[in-house]
Amino acid sequence: MLGLDRALQSCVCSSIASASSSSSAASFSSCLFSPCCLPAREQRQRRGSLLCRSSGVRSSETMESTLKEIREGASVLDMDARATVGGGVGDVYGEDRATEDQLVTPWTVSVASGYSLLRDPKYNKGLAFSAKERDAHYLRGLLPPACLTQELQEKKLMQNLRQYQVPLQRYMALMELQERNERLFYKLMIDNVEELLPIVYTPTVGEACQKYGTIFRRPQGLYISLNEKGKILEVLKNWPEKGIQVIVVTDGERILGLGDLGCQGMGIPVGKLSLYTALGGIRPSACLPITIDVGTNNEKLLNDEFYIGLRQRRATGQEYSELLHEFMSAVKQNYGEKVLIQFEDFANHNAFELLAKYGTTHLVFNDDIQGTASVVLAGLIAALKLVGGSLAEHTFLFLGAGEAGTGIAELIALEMSRQTKAPLEECRKRIWLVDSKGLIVNSRKESLQHFKKPWAHEHEPVKTLLEAVKAIKPTVLIGSSGVGQTFTQEVVEAMSSFNEKPLILALSNPTSQSECNAEQAYKWSQGRAIFASGSPFDPVEVNGEMRITGQANNAYIFPGFGLGLVISGAIRVHDDMLLAASEALAKQVRQEDLDSGTIYPSFSNIRKISAHIAANVAAKAYELGLATRLPRPADLVAYAESCMYSPVYRNFR
Known part of the structure; x- marks a missing residue:
């Protein structure tokens, strides 16, 4: 009723x-x-x-x-x-x-009704319903007599989760909790973020996507397939929540470093939006995960009897473009100008095209291109306190020239240009990229994809990463290749031979795809490397001291970035907002963090960090004239904190 x-x-x-x-x-x-x-x-x-x-x-x-x-x-x-x-x-x-x-x-x-109340995750409190609430809302007899506090429920659930030996079992238990008791799920996430983040996000979410058809229980979000072409607006109206502020959408073609997972990529939008709420404070009812199912080229999935998506090869070209255009138009028509659409895990050729095509007409953000770039830039800014110099005084070499690699490179160049007032083209010359065919140089320019061409510099051809390291002599080595163990002992030793403190970032996810692990980086550099990774690694003992590996995790950036867009009512994303987010994150790195070997702050303070990032992003939106929520609040940090969703139980009268 x-x-x-x-x-x-x-x-x-x-x-x-x-x-x-x-x-x-x-x-x-x-x-x-x-x-x-x-x-x-x-x-x-x-x-x-x-x-x-x-x-x-x-x-x-x-x-x-x-x-x-x-x-x-x-x-x-x-x-x-x-x-x-x-x-x-x-x-x-x-x-x-x-x-x-x-x-x-x-x-x-x-x-x-009382029975329905216990099955409504938004309002259900389980055994935390008081005796008075049980009488008032017809719950007598539907629950055991005991009344527990939310804190005691949290303690019990964490004890249960820790008994699972397999990370995927923990993931499934958390998803079941989210479907049963929303506030308790987010209370768990916020209070135990460092322990649970690797479960709901990388690396466990990758395995969850691979097995999504097998573990699928209850649909989350919207599935828009080719069967819905011409009816997408109608499909959006089927979603019960109307005040949507953030949409994370994927077509499943490039899930982490795992490739084409088709419809089973839904685990990524679901996980990302859980973090939007837990880390950034966006209320759950304002978040909508969406999978665009245009088929899959993964033969294993096509032959899997439990696969939940379309059993056909991927649609491409005009058919694909028309479906995406209908989707983007329907979202704007149904939810308005200020809904944030985050593209997630699209293949390179589609990711860049979608960002360019809709960046001027919609509020869009690509976490793989822009979010990764922002979090890496923040780490580099913080690392300068350890290695010295400015960004423009360093030389950067990337392994990987896809969405992440070129996105990071471009944001570094933009920040260099902003700091030095030098032309962007000049700043790009400090940055070199290696792809599967070797160093990107001018002689290869005609055969390069359009997003790689700005990084083709004058140099003789170089085939391997090791040869490129020896030729370019970079001070910073960044891996975004999606290929594991490519930072070999020879590569790390070469970096260490001409750098007192080589800065090495192995960013590929999940853990199995990391270019090298923390122990290898420290061992092969005789403990001199400043190392960060995309996946979490345990602390490593180096020369009798424990080094904590900084994780260049997008979860530092996108929740606070999205919150900043929402609280300012921004209508477009600008590159300067990404720089503002990086600067805010870098400022949160304390000296004790640097002393322990990490170039990122502790996730235990992530909500405070997100509030500062949101404030910086919102301030930039107001400065650029892209904010619509007027007047501007006097204290944007306090305002951001006041707008954050609280998972604490409400009292029902």
Whole structure:
């Protein structure tokens, strides 16, 4: 039951009319749940229970508007979704805003039976329902007698999770919790982020995607396939939540370093959006994971009886472009100008084209190109405190010239140009890329893909990475190849031969695809390397001291970046926002972090870090004239923190 039944509706109407005439919200609030509603309340005992909270005062104008909506038959849930909170982002964050209890939220109502309540992940609290709540909401007998606090529930679940020896089992247990009790899931994530991040994100999410058809239980997000061509707007309207702020979408063609996983790539958008909420504070109901299924070229999946996607080869060319264009148009039509669309794990040829095509018409962001670049740049800025010099004084060599490699290279060049005021083309000459055919040089320019051409410099051809290291003599070596164990002992030793502190970043995910591991980097460099990776590695003992490996994890950047776009009401993403995010993250690296060997801050402070990143990004949006939420808040960090979703249980009256 989504609206009030007729008897209750009639009572509410008369209550509002009375409250409006006397300018008193108190009479309206009390009448809703007073004995005068007894007939309606008797009916709801058969239909369901009334969950409510009441505080604050509505203006007479708002009262009249509410009265009109009820007379026109609008559901109370619909009105709640449109209720605004004075000063701030109430229209965006609604009842989920962290500071809701201190602000003016007149009343919210939703209807659910006791049994249905226990199966609604948004409201279910399990054994944390108090005795009073169990009586009020028809839960007596549906739960064991014990009443537990959320903290005790959290303790029990963490004990259970730690008993699993296989990471995929932990992943499945966490996904089951998310489907059962949303707030407890995010409470677990926030309080145990360093332990659980590798489970819901890399590297475990890669294995989950590979086995997604086998472990599939309950659909999460939207699946838009070629079968829905011409009906995508209709499909979007099937999603129950209307106030969507962030969409993460993939077509599954290049999942991490694992290749084409087709429809099973849905694990990536689901995982990313879990982090948007846990680390960036975007409310869960504002997040929408989407998979665009155009088929797969993975023969193993096509022959797998448990595969959940289209059993056909990938659509390409015009058919693919038309489906994506319909999708982008439908998203904008259904959710408006300010919904963030994050492209995730598209193949190179599509990723660059989509970003270029829709960057000027939609609020779009590619985490593989831009997010990776921003987090790596932040690490490099922080590492300068250890190696000395400015960015422009260093020479960079990349293994890998795809989305990540060229995206990182371009952002480094942009930051160099900003710092030195030198032309971008000149700054690019400090950066060299190696692909599968060797060093990218001018003599190869005609055969290069368009996104590689800016990195073709004058040099004789070089076939291997080791030869390139010896020829270029870089101070920074960055791996984004997706191929494991390519930073060999010879390569690391060569880097160490002409650098006192070689800076080595092995960024490929998952762990099996990392160019080298932490122990190898430290051992082969006699403990002198400054090392960071894309996958997590255990601390390594070097010369009697423990070195903590910094993880160049996109999770540092995209949650706070997205929050900054949302709180500013940004309508476009600009490169300067990425630089602003990098600078904010680099400033969060403390001296004790550097002393332990890491060039990134601890994930235990990630929400604070995300708030600072969001504030920097929002400030840049206001500066560039791309922000629509006016006036600009005086303290953007405090404002970002106030807008973050809180997973703490609400009290039901």
